[in-house]
Amino acid sequence: MVHLAIHLPKEARLRGPVHYGWMYPVERRLLTLKRYVRNNARPEGSIAEAYIVDECLTFCSRYFGNVETRFNRPSRNPERDDSHIGDLSVFKHGVKFIGASQYVYAGEDYDNMVWYVLRSCPEVDPYIDLCKQELNQRGGQINVDRWLAKNFARWFQTHIGKMRNDVCPDLYALACKPDFRVRLYSACVVDSVRYHTVDREKNRKTQNSGIVSEGDHDGNSIDFFGQLKSIIRLQYNSSSGVHRSVVLFWCDWFDLGGRKPGLDDDGHFKSVNTAKFWYKNDPFLLTSQATKVFYVPDTKLKGKWQVVQKFHHRHLWSVKENEQGPGVAVLSYQDEDSSQVPVQEKEGTARSRTRSDQECVLLEKVIVDKLKKRSKEVVPEEIEEVDETMYQYCTDDDDDGGNRTRNRPVSEEDE
Template identity: 90%
Template sequence: MEVMQGHTMLVEVMQRHPILDYAKENNCPKCKASRWKDADGRRQIPEKVLRSKSKEVQWHKLKRQDVKNELSHPADGDAWKDFDNIHKDFAADARNIRLGLAADGFNPYGNMSNSYSMWPVFVVPYNLPPWACMDQSNFMLRMLIPGPSSPGKDFDVFMEPLMEELQELWKGVKSYDANSPDKFDLRAAILWCIHDYPALHTLSGRATTGYQACVRCDKENCSKKLRNKICFIGHRRWLPRYHPWRNSKEFNGASESREKPAEFTPEELKEHLDRVRDVIPGKLQKKRKREDGQCWSRRSCLWDLPYWEDLKLRHNLDVMHIEKNICDNLIGSFMNIQGKTKDTVNSRLDLEDMGIRRDLHLQLVSADSFEMQQAWYIMSKQEKIAFCEFIKAVRFPDGYASNISKCVPADKCKLQGLKTHDCHILLQRILPAGLRGTIYEDIYEVAAELGNFFRELCCKTLKRDVLDRLEKEIIGKMRNDVCPDIYALACKPDFRVRLYSACVVDNVRYHTVHRKKNIKTQNSGIVSKGDHDGNIIDFFGQLKSIIRLQYNSSGGVHRSVVLFRCVWFDLGGRKPEFDDDGHFKSVNTEKFWYKNDPFILTSQATKVFYVPDTSLKGKWQVVQKFHHSHLWSVKENEQGPGVAGLSYQEEDSSQVPVQEKEGTARSRTRSDQEHVLLEKVIVDKLKKQSKEVVPEEIEEVDQTMYKYSSDDDDDGGNRTRNRLVFEEDA
C-alpha cells in the first residue's frame, strides 16, 4: 500500500475516510505533498510503501500448491516437511514463522587496499511466497558485527542477544493478527543457515581447514598431504561399486575400492560436540591440538536452540560462492594467469611424486635448467586474444548482468576484477560458449557440462528427478488469452497505428534492432514457439518494430493490442542454417525464413540474447536462453501476484550428454607453444623441501575473500499483469 510522504496516512484521516478513497490520488489530502518521488509522477515510484504481511505469512499453507516432483519453495523440501512432522504443534498454526539465518564477511572499502572484515547477520522469513522471500524489503538485518577481523569463535558472543530472542520466540509471544479479532501466540524457528564454505566454521564450529576440512567425510576422511597443501582426492569413493573409473590409475596412481565415508550417528555427533563444550570465546585462549578424528573446534551457540538437533539440514552453502571459486580457477588455468593458475611448479612436482601423467613432469634439458611444457588446456596468446575479444563482444539484456567487457585489460590476455555475479553468468553460459572452437573439444565438453549442471541447479523450480539425474551425472506452446470485448474486436482497430522502439512487458525490457546499435546491452533477441511442418519448434529471431493497435474504448476502458514484428532466422532449408552440438544452439543470422509471417503477440515472445559463435564464426551466433530474476513460476490455489504473464522460466532440464569415459587427448602438452625454462637450483630446492605436517590446531582465520555487487530493482518490486511501458521514437 503506497503512503503519502507529507502525512503518512494519519490516524485521524484513516478514521474519517477509508484508505482506498485516496488510492488514485497523486497528492496528500492534508499537505498536498506529491505521492511520487519524481515531480510529474510519470514513473510512479512512491515515496513510501506500507506493507501488510498478515495474509502472506500463511501463503505456504493456504495458497501454495504441493506439486509432485517439483521444488519451487522451501516448503516443498524434505527439511521443512521433516520439521513439521517432528513439531506438529508448531506446524498446526500457519502464522508461525520459519526463518533462515544468513551471515558472511565483506570488505566495506571495496577495491581499496584496506584489510577490513565486517559481518552482517540477516534473518529471512520463508512463510512468504518465493518472490516475496527474496525481496530486499523483507530481509531483516539483525546485527552488524564490526571488524577489522573476522569474529571467529567470538561470533557466539555477538549472537547472544539474538539467541535470547529466538528462545523466547520458540515458546511464543502474544501478537495481534489484523485478520482475526483475537490475539495469538506467535512462534518462530530458524530452519537453516546460509553462508559460504569458510563461514561454515564461524557459524557451526565445524573445521574447514586441515585434514578434517571435508564436511562429507565424517569418518575415514579422504585427505592427503602433498608438498604445500592438503588435498581431498578420494571422490571416486562415491561412484557406483563397478564404475570403470574406480579401476583407473590416472587419478592418483591407484585404484579405488573403498566405500563412501560413513556419517556420524546422532549419538556420535553429540559425543564429538561434548568434547568441545567447554571451549570459550576469547583471543587469549591457547591453541589446542585437535584430537584424532575430531571435526569440531567448538560447540556453536545454535545448539542451545531446543529444536536445532532435530533439523535435517542445518547449514547451506551459497552456490554463487562456489561458482566464483570454480570460475576463477578455470579462467586462471586456461589463460595461465600468474597467481591464479593451478598449473604451478609445485603441482607438476606433485604429479611426479604420485607417479602419474609423466608427460607433464619437469624435464631436465641441461645441467642448470628444467623445462616445463605447456599443458594442453592452456591457451596460446592468439587464443587468449580471441577469447577476450569474444568477451568484449558479448552484450547482455538490461539488468541481466554487468558489463563484463570492462574486465578485459588492454593487453587482452586475461580477465580481472570479476565479481561474484559475473562468475555466475560466465560459468553457466558465456565461458562454455567462448571455448567452442577455441580449446580442445574434450575440455570444452567438460566446461559445458559443468555450466549446464549449475544452470539446472539454479532454476527457480527444481525437479526431483532432474536432481537425481544430476547427482548421478555429475559423479559420473505458450498460449495467450486476450480479453477485449467482442464488439470492439468486430469494429477492427484504428488504421492509425503507433510505432515504438522499446517497451516493457511484464517488467521485461525489449528494444528493436536499430536501437541497440549505440548501447552496450542487447534486448532485441526473440524466441517464440510455432508450428513448422506439423511440429512445434522454437523460432529464433530479432525484434524489428513494436506496433500498437488501438481499438474502441468505452466506459473508461482503453483497449489495445501490441504486436512484435520480427525477422526469423532460417532453421531449415537445403543448406543447414542451424547447429546444435548438444550444449548450444547456433543460428546463421544472414539467412531468414517465414518472411510473410513476422507478427507475434507480446505474450508469445520470450527474450533471448546472442553471442558470437567461436566455432563456426562469421555470422553464426549462439542462442542464450535465460530466466529473469524478478519473475517466478509457482502454482497457487488461487491466482496471485507473480505467477501471471511470465516471460520465461527455466523449469525443465534438457538431457545433456555427459562424458562417461576419460578424455582421449593425444598429448597433455602443447608443442605449438614455447616451453617454460626453470633454473635447476630452484627446482632442486623445491624437491628437497621437507613435507611439513600441517598442525591440527584450532585457528580463527578471516577468510573473507570476495566482494559483492548489488543490483537495485528499478521497478520497486512491482509485479503487474501484462503491464506495458513504451518509449516512443523521436
C-alpha cells in the first residue's frame, strides 16, 4: 500500500478529474448484461441471445421512419434552431429558451446593451470606421472610444435612415434599436449546450453556469472566467415572417488582476478566486462568444478558490479544414508526414505479376478449359455403412433367477 500511495499523485495529474477514470460506465454495462440472463443454468447463452436480439432490433429501428426510437427522437438538448433567419450574424443565434420569462424594462443598461451588440456585429464595422474618420476630421481633443460608446447608436440610426432603400432590412432593423422592454430567462440551450443562471441552480447539485470567453486586457488577450447571472433577449423590428432578436449573457467576471492575482496556474490546473469581480461596466456577452466550463473546489488553496475544468461536449466536434487552392480541402486528421510509416508521395510504375525467376509454360486454351471443368466436377461422397453389430443389454426381472440374456439382431444365417 505504501508503494501505491507513491504513484497515486502522478496518476491523478495524468488522468485529471476522477470521472475520467472511474469504473461506473463499466459497472453500468455489466448491469445491463446481467439483466439479459433468463436461464441461470446458462448465463452465457442468455447474454449472447439477448445481445443478438438487441443488435437486430437496433439495425431494424434505423429504417422505421414513423416510429420514435432512440436514434430519431429529439435530444434533451436540441441542436441549433433555424427559425431565427436573417442576414446579420447577431440574429442567427439559434437559442432555445427553457422555462418562463420575465418582461421588464431595460433601464440604465439599455445603452450599454445596444452598443455591445453594434460593436460585436461584423457587418457594422465599416460604419464604425466611417464614424471614426468623421471624428478625426473634426479635430480637437475627443475621446473617440467614449464618444462611440455614448453616441454611435444615434449616429448609426441617422446614417442608415438616410440610405434606407440601399440597405438590407436586417441592417435597418438593427439601426432602429431594440424594444425598451426585454425578456429575462433563467435557462437556455445554445448549440446543444445547456446554460443555467446562478440563481436557478442554487438548490441544485448540477452546475451549468460557468462561462469563459476570450478578451483583451491591457492590450493582451486573456481568458475571462465568470458565472452566468441572467439571459437577456432583445427584440428588434420583425417583418415578412422573420423574427429578429439578439440574446445576451449577463455575466459576473472574476477578478484576475490586482496586487494579489486572482489566477493561479501551476502548469497542470488553473484556479480562480471567485471572491472578487471586475469589469462590472462590461458584463454582456453574445451566446456565440461563450464557452461552458465547470468550477471545482480547490483542495490546495481552499477558501473561494475554484479549479477551472474545461471539457469537450458529447456529439460536438470542431474539425478544421486546410484549404489548398480554390475548392481543394484536406482533412485535418490526415497527416501528410509520418515518422514511422514511409509514405510514397509520387505514384510509381505498376509492377508486373509475371514471375521472371522461372520459365513459363504456354498451354492451349482447350487444355485450360478442360482443367477448369475437371476441378468443378463434384466428387461423390462415400456412403457410410451402418454398423449392425451393436448389441443391446437389458435386465429381466423375472422370478427364474434373474438371468441376463443378450439380445442381438437376427441375421439371415440364423433364420
